[in-house]
Amino acid sequence: MTRSRESKPAEHQMRPGGMPEKLAYSVPGAAEALSLSVDYVWKLVAMGELPSVKIGKRRLIEADKLRAFLKDR
Template structure:
């Protein structure tokens, strides 16, 4: 995955090995922050990294 500043929903889904519907649900319920630019929904690289780090910390403490 190339190092962009932001990724489309489809690129985010590929990076997480999830479906686009799952990524859209994560965005809709606020678990994965995103921005809208025109008609496009983008997930910032920093938001994706924060989301993954949160999951790792949550699972480590379980």
């Protein structure tokens, strides 16, 4: 007999309208959030100015890294 795990809801910010805030963005999503071109965001990632993580085939940028990037500008 196997026991199912109880999942707890994620504890993160809620956006207006009750939708949970994203924890990470794809490069195109980050570009949209920053109002920058996708090519420029890829360049920032390649130069190491915008930290990212690779999960499977996807490259993701954590939401807090986007905020830190903007704050440092």
